[in-house]
């Protein structure tokens with residue numbers, strides 16, 4: 001499974017700007033965090049259409065995803081124009097597949113829920129004739145994350161912890177939409193004792209339970 005993440009704008013294309021914050025910086029930071037968190041937790045490959053602050057044309061972005069045969073294309077943007085809140089887009093053509101519509105619904109519901117926790121407005125599921133939605137061969141969704149020029153949204157966009165949490169919401173949305181499997185993780189058990197008497201072992205386990213630990217007794221060979 002290959003996900004292509006597209007941090008909007010970059011290089012000489014600053015995107016939306018307000019009070020010293022640039023859309024191109026937020027989208028890159030967010031995309032990198034989504035990539036890191038997603039690949040750490042799930043069995044998936046992630047391709048970024050840009051890894052740094054550079055010019056990449058819309059054509060190159062779509063070509064990159066098509067050439068790599070990505071399964072899903074997610075374009076990350078920040079809005080401007082004195083509105084507030086979150087919205088996302090799929091291609092506004094009859095050729096848009098029901099699969100794309102279904103994937104977008106999942107992404108939208110996870111993100112709208114996340115944003116509701118910050119009292120940000122849900123501006124809805126929209127359609128548009130955007131280049132990267134039209135020219136990509138796979139299901140593609142474009143997300144507009146808050147407004148750089150609204151005081152309330154701007155405060156969140158400047159907050160590192162918010163961007164980190166937002167990236168985790170995208171990880172959850174992508175994993176759910178694409179039904180990704182979790183990477184198996186190693187667990188480390190802490191043993192507090194080994195006793196030859198079941199009575200003594202039970203007493204220790206009960207003491208631990210009384211202290212709030214989830215203690216279990218296991219028989220192990222006495223080598």
Ligand SMILES: [Zn+2]
Pocket residue numbers: 008009015016023077078
């Ligand atoms: Zn943009």
